[in-house]
Amino acid sequence: MAFIWTGEPAADSDLTDDEMKALGLGQPFESQGDAEAWLTAAYGELSDAGITSVSLHDGDQLAYSMSLEEA
16 A cells, blocks of 8 residues: 545645645655655645645555644
């Protein structure tokens, strides 16, 4: 199975699916650790682009979701 991040843009965002893919969302990772390392590196760019939350999927199963918004 591959681990894949999906993202939820802000309600007022005009991000397209292609723009979200260009940010790296949807790319497959071989392990959860690789996926989490990528998110650590990409967090700022995703947040700056208007992504408010992300979800990690392990194949067809949701592993977990998390907010990118400041608490």
